[in-house]
Amino acid sequence: MAESAVSFVLVKLGDAFVKEVLHLHGVSEQVEKVSRELTRIQAFLKDADTKHVVNERQKQWVKEVRDLAYWIEDLIDTFFLMVPERKPGKREAVKRLFVKTKKLPAVHKLGDEINQIMARIQEINESRVTYGITNIGEGVEGEIRQPIQPLVPSDVDEAGIIGFDEDREEIISLLLDEKTTRRYVISIVGVGGLGKTTLARKVYNSEAVKRQFEIRIWVTISQTFELIDILQKIAEQLQIEPPKDLSEHQLNKLYQALTNKKYLVLLDDIWTTNLWPLIEAIFPDANNGSRIIITTRFLNVAEVADPISVPYKLQFLTEKPSLELFLKKALPNRNGNEECPTDLYEISKDFAKKCGGLPLALVVLGGLLSRIPASYVAWDKRRNTMNWANDGERCLAIINTSYEDLPFALKSCFMYFAAYPEDYKIDVGPLLRMWIAEGFVPQEENKTLEDTAHNFLEDLAQRYYFIFFWK
Structure with missing residues (x-):
């Protein structure tokens, strides 16, 4: 991120209009020195990156460079906030701008602050040697990269489901089981990175499941959530007016929209046992085979959602x-x-x-x-x-x-x-x-x-x- 900050500042300093205004204020030579030094620092940053900087002193040096770039950017922005609207590229407009701004306090302090920046650059350059970031051009040679291939979503989907064919079929069979008519929760449980969401998506989008359920709803929960946001996402997929609050009247609208409907609701990535008691009441149980799938990393979340249903533990x-x-x-x-x-x-x-x-x-x-x-x-x-x-x-x-x-x-x-x-x-x-x-x-x-x-x-x-x- 430090190199990007330096690059952005160099682009600003290279702007023709900025150069001309700074020239009129008599600080262009100082700014040119700053720009040259930043260009050198930028090269060292790239060198540090190719060497995979992990040393704490080197990390501190990179942080100091980033802070310096932000300081310069703030100085430029503050200066131009003090000047009236301008028309870049027109010399007469620049002259008028100079006349209007030459007495501003920011202008008088500009040279002094640039001198302070140059002193800080000198300190950073001296510390660079101490931190061992040297020898431009002698970093690790990067390997030849392969050309970028266009993304094909169907290929991505197939790659993601490798090894889960049996899991997918077993969960689908649970969803379509006609012997169990009560509304019950199927919990897909496993550690992060195991493929719970990918498996759930494959199940959710299967043709057999689409034919079986009149309504299908997918809501991602995640580690932090707002209950009203979840309810509004459900309402949006039901194509009804979203609830404005958590009152019983508003919650009843969601309940009524699902009443007498055979539905499948997928609640993806639940992290806490607190959610299910808050949301359960909006899902009616009409003994018509409605189902709820949740994905979670935690077994206790699955047990709270449905103590009778056996959690589906996804394996490596x-x-x-x-x-x-x-x-x-x-x-x-x-x-x-x-x-x-x-x-x-x-x-x-x-x-x-x-x-x-x-x-x-x-x-x-x-x-x-x-x-x-x-x-x-x-x-x-x-x-x-x-x-x-x-x-x-x-x-x-x-x-x-x-x-x-x-x-x-x-x-x-x-x-x-x-x-x-x-x-x-x-x-x-x-x-x-x-x-x-x-x-x-x-x-x-x-x-x-x-x-x-x-x-x-x-x-x-x-x-x-x-x-x-x-x-």
């Missing part, structure tokens, strides 16, 4: 489906085991074994290897340099390695997703414009910023698509 993938899923992601243009080169087959088994049957880890690791040459040398090098962890830390270690493998410009874009709430539906257009506004997207020859940003999103989606669906 066995060796064969693990390898199949890994190869499907690592070699996306080949037909899994059948077209896996002989020299890669054994090393692929080792990679799959390291993931311990956790689908998310298999998908992420496979996606990581799909970005480097499909050769034994390249894969063995990756295997030997990975920081393999144990048990619950395994998946995080693999995801972290995948993040470190991202091209430099993509890292800030990826981290930007943390600004959104969990399970939030993100509109692509505004997201890309925010990336551009933040300075994350560099100008590429013969491409608009929008085109480059869209390519960034395609690349991230190809690498991390399953992160947004596997739970």
Whole structure:
């Protein structure tokens, strides 16, 4: 994120209008020095990234650079907030602007603050050597990356369900069981990354289930939730007026909309036992075979939802489906085991074994290897340099390695997703414009910023698509 902040400031300082205004105030030479030093610092930041900075002193240096960039950006923004509306590119307008603003307090302090910034840059440059961030051009050479393939949602869906065919059929049979007419809850329980949501989606969208239930509702809950939001999402899918509050009258509207209907409600990713007692009353039990599916990491959540129903505990993938899923992601243009080169087959088994049957880890690791040459040398090098962890830390270690493998410009874009709430539906257009506004997207020859940003999103989606669906 620090390099993006520096890049954004350099773009601002390079603006022709900004240059001319600063020239009229007699500080252009100082600003040019700041710009040159920032350009050098930007190069060191890229070098630090290729060397995978993990040293705490180096991390502190990167933080200091980021704070410096924000300081400069704030100075520029504060200065131009003090000046009236302007017309860039017109010299006479600049002259009038100078006359109107030359006596502003911000203008008088501009030179002094730039001097302070130069002094801070000097300190940062001196500390850079101490922190060991040196030798531009001698960083780790990045591997050749494979071209981005267009996303095909159907392929993604098939890759995600590998190894869960029996689970899917068993849950569907529970849903369609005519002997059990009471409304009951089927709980899919398992650790994070096991594929609960993917399995639930496959069940939810099966043709047999679609034919059986008059109403189907899907609501994602997640770790933090507001009850009114959940009820409004249910009302939206029922195509009725959403409740304005949690009064009995408002809740009764939802109850009536489901009365005498055979419905399937899927509550995805429940984290707490508190939700079900709050929401249960809106789901009528007319002994007509209505069903509720919940996905959760916690057995006690399932027990609270329906003490009689036996939770469906999702298991880790066995060796064969693990390898199949890994190869499907690592070699996306080949037909899994059948077209896996002989020299890669054994090393692929080792990679799959390291993931311990956790689908998310298999998908992420496979996606990581799909970005480097499909050769034994390249894969063995990756295997030997990975920081393999144990048990619950395994998946995080693999995801972290995948993040470190991202091209430099993509890292800030990826981290930007943390600004959104969990399970939030993100509109692509505004997201890309925010990336551009933040300075994350560099100008590429013969491409608009929008085109480059869209390519960034395609690349991230190809690498991390399953992160947004596997739970």
